[in-house]
Amino acid sequence: MVKQAISHIKNIAQIPSFSSYEERLHPYMHQVFENVDGAKELSVPGNNLIYKIERNPNKRYIAFAAHLDKINHYGTDYPNPLPVDMVNGQIEGAMDDSAGMGIVTTLAEQAATHDWPNVLFFFSEMEEKKGLKEHPELLKEHGKGRTHGMGARRIAEACIKQDIIPKQVITVDTTPLFKGEQGIALYANHWELNDLTPSKFLKKETKRVVQRFLDIDSDIRVDNNTNDYLHYGKKFNEQSDEPIVSIALEPSIYPYHQKGERVFVDDIQRCLNILRRYLDTFSL
Secondary structure, three states, X not given: OHHHHHHHHHHHHOOOOXXXXXXXXXXXXXXXXXXXXXXXXXXXXXXXXXXXXXXXXXXXXXXXXXXXXXXXXXXXXXXXXXXXXXXXXXXXXXXXXXXXXXXXXXXXXXXXXXXOOEEEEEEEOOOOOHHHHHOHHHOHHHHOOOOOOHHHHHHHHHHHXXXXXXXXXXXXXXXXXXXXXXXXXXXXXXXXXXXXXXXXXXXXXXXXXXXXXXXXXXXXXXEOOOOHHHHHHHHHHHHOOOOOEEEEEEEXXXXXXXXXXXXXXXXXXXXXXXXXXXXXXXXX
């Protein structure tokens, strides 16, 4: 399964789907999901994508999320395809969030042959805020009308409108916390960073989910940082009468938000193993 993920990561990393130009990655994702048995695309505004795989109408949904956009480190004269390489057991290139996209896409391809819950796949626009803050001239219309996290919010709103609300959302992104060393981080307490007032039930259920991940891999580092998981956590829990757990599982990346980002192949494998075991034993 890791070879499959590496292939996706390399292919995705070559596509210049910079913030506000996420549609450049859509043809690749459409091609992948056209070959995923039972996958159906759901309507969502903007440059976002939602797919669902429903095997059993009596089962709840779990969602996996990653963001389509990359930071443009090259300016207007960017190479196409973007450079990707393998260096000392690491994939080098635009890994934020090609790594997460590749992991989630690989899980989608595995879903047809496993007895997993119903699954939603969220691929969002405008997760990155660096472009809006530092070089809006590289975005469409200088970023007019675009805000950090708007994709995740649009995806959540579309799910709420269509009454397809997941029980859990697991965002797969990349973490700078390990500063060049291998590692996997788990972000969980989104309410510490998104102004949501959590219910005691949300706290309890989130703690239970975190423990399940630690039971699978006790070396996961539980921490917190900003990414789309904050927006999914806030938007879904503002609209739901039951707790919707939102967490993020992230392999190490270094350097961060620069050219030549690297992720360890071993960390990609480890993330896939963790998520596959989590799905194999999923319970509400």
